[in-house]
Amino acid sequence: MSNIIKTIDVTDSLENLKEVCDIEDGRISGRIFYDQKIYEQELEKIFARCWLFVAHESQIPNTGDYVTTTMGEDEVIVIRQKDGGIKVFLNACPHRGNKVCFAESGSTRGFICNYHGWSFNVAGNLVGQHESGIYEASDFDKAKWGLKEVAQVESWKGLVFATFDPEAPTLQEYLGPMTWYLDALFDNQEGGTEFVGGCIRSTYDCNWKIAAENFVGDILHAGWTHDSAARAMLGGSVAKVSDFEESYSVNWNGHGYEFALDTVGNVAVLGESALNKYLHTIKPSVAERLGEFRANMIGAVSSCTLFPNFSFLAGQNTVRVWQPRGPNKIELFTWVVVNKSAPQEIKEKWRKGAMMTFSPTGVFEMDDGENWEYCTKTAKGRVTAAQDLYIGLGMNSRAEETSLPGNVFKGQLNEANARAYYQQWFDHLSTKRWSELPNRNFGKQEAE
């Protein structure tokens, strides 16, 4: 297996990280959004270690179907194998490092490097070169020079994740009990989900964590930031989250899901009554499949981030990855997810509705972008970046008696998930390998 990737040397942790991220004290500082040294640590200690979302299975149904994406700033090819499995390769030729696949998606029998004609099959093996005779004369061993394959690839209900780190825990272990909640969107009907075709990419001058943290547990901003969009789409303000009788913030290993149980609060902002109706129609079957509790989540006011940079909104059905491009820049990749079994006209309404609300032209996203960019840009100031930022809402809101899995906190207007997210960030930056990572989970592994 000589095509398996070489792991990188992990450098020492930065000193005094606690000055910029002290979760017990409920504070972080803007430096974590702007500092180049911190960013370099993130690339090796988070993006070269964690499980990262790379594709949805539905994007690559047949042998040779591929998409290209990035894991951190590393470019990769995600390609369906003959045996139905999926491999993920570095998108770089092992001869001089040139990119071997320039398209974002397609179907192929292999990849040929433009530089010296090195040719690779779907399995990543080197199968030929321009002027191949001269390689034989150099005792060249083809078997050693295939495309470099990432250490681990696993799927969970259509979502494909990969990690560069052979020591990373299994995906199941990494996600832990969060999968119980993810089912509310990704497994609420027989057949699961699929992505609508295409991927919209845009560029923000913001730090990747600002955006990821927004989805991990910040519904607080919605009523204020998105007032204009809500009025445009609904003719009134968004649902007042503090009025919900029951809502939660749940986290695990830095992942977080905040949600109410109002079934259609999120989907309603798409302004398409047919979609509300669809969710109400499938709800009894969801209840049968997942139970009443999760049936209430299918399109409820909610958001989720899986550490470090994969996020989605159930109801709006936008799925996204905040791709890091330096400490103060991201590329946002967005997709639309729908139930495979949904009627075509319902899928079509989601395709349009998700774009109308959460995309570069989305009436909701417009106001997010401005906030995230300036949360980042103010940290350019050396003095500003050193000041404390408050992150202490809901400090004592742990749900002591609950049958729900995960680390459960009462109420979704709560910074518990954001704290858990930054704590995980801190823990990764403070350690060199998975075995040293502290386990801060206190909740149940499974629902009771």
Add this chain to the structure above:
Amino acid sequence: MSAQIEKQNGQQYPVSFEQHHKISCFLAYEYRLLDEERFDDWLALMHEDIHYWMPGIENRRRENLLEHGFYAADHMAYFDDGLRDLGRRVARFKQPSAWAENPATRNVHQVSNIEVYYGETDGEYVVHSVFQSVRSRGLDEQYVIHGRRRDLLVQEGGSFKIKQRLILIPNATLTCKNINTFL
């Protein structure tokens, strides 16, 4: 990209010099409305059956092209709007709580390379053009978007309504955070 636009039109008959001038002036007027934030007046130029479409551009190999080359009707799009959708976008711009529009974004929309042909139906015109949209926000933000358009205009009295607009940018990745304008 232009080759694909041509293909969808078949045989084309250019309009008279005078009609070309009228339509050029209409397009310039439409863009000035946007620059002056006269969104209701702009909306009034849309036909009730308007299809305002700006598909996402996908970077595909020549042997793996989509329905229309770099884009497809059932894939993701920046805009894929009818009149109701455009109205909702305008409604957001007009809210005092559209925080990211205050201070205002300053716009300059430019249109050029205008070709006008008779459409298949009387009183309809197929108009090709190239646009440039320059936006500035705050003290130092500037975003430039270039692209091609294909419009279907319908004569109504002395003026026109826009019945179809196809907007194609060359970029597979938008180089800015949003498109808080119309193109």
